[in-house]
Amino acid sequence: MYKSLFPDFRHAYEPDGLTVDEFDAFGLTVRTFRQFSGSYQELVALVRDCMLPNLDMPVTRWAAAFTTKAQR
Numbered sequence: 001m002y003k004s005l006f007p008d009f010r011h012a013y014e015p016d017g018l019t020v021d022e023f024d025a026f027g028l029t030v031r032t033f034r035q036f037s038g039s040y041q042e043l044v045a046l047v048r049d050c051m052l053p054n055l056d057m058p059v060t061r062w063a064a065a066f067t068t069k070a071q072r
C-alpha cells in the first residue's frame with residue numbers, strides 16, 4: 001500500500017532503494033537537516049541575546065526575566 005502512495009518513502013525505506021551517494025541530496029534528508037539546523041541556530045541566537053543583549057534593541061519581557069538588575 002505505501003509503495004504506491006509514498007514513492008519517496010519507498011525510495012528511502014527499501015534496502016536497495018537509496019544509495020549512500022544519494023543520501024545527502026535526497027529531498028527529505030535535506031528538509032530534515034535544514035529544520036534541525038534552523039532550530040539550532042534559533043536557540044544559539046536566543047542564548048546569545050540573553051548573555052549579550054543588543055543595547056540598540058528594546059529588551060523583551062522574556063529576556064528581561066533573565067537579566068540581573070545590574071545589567072538593566
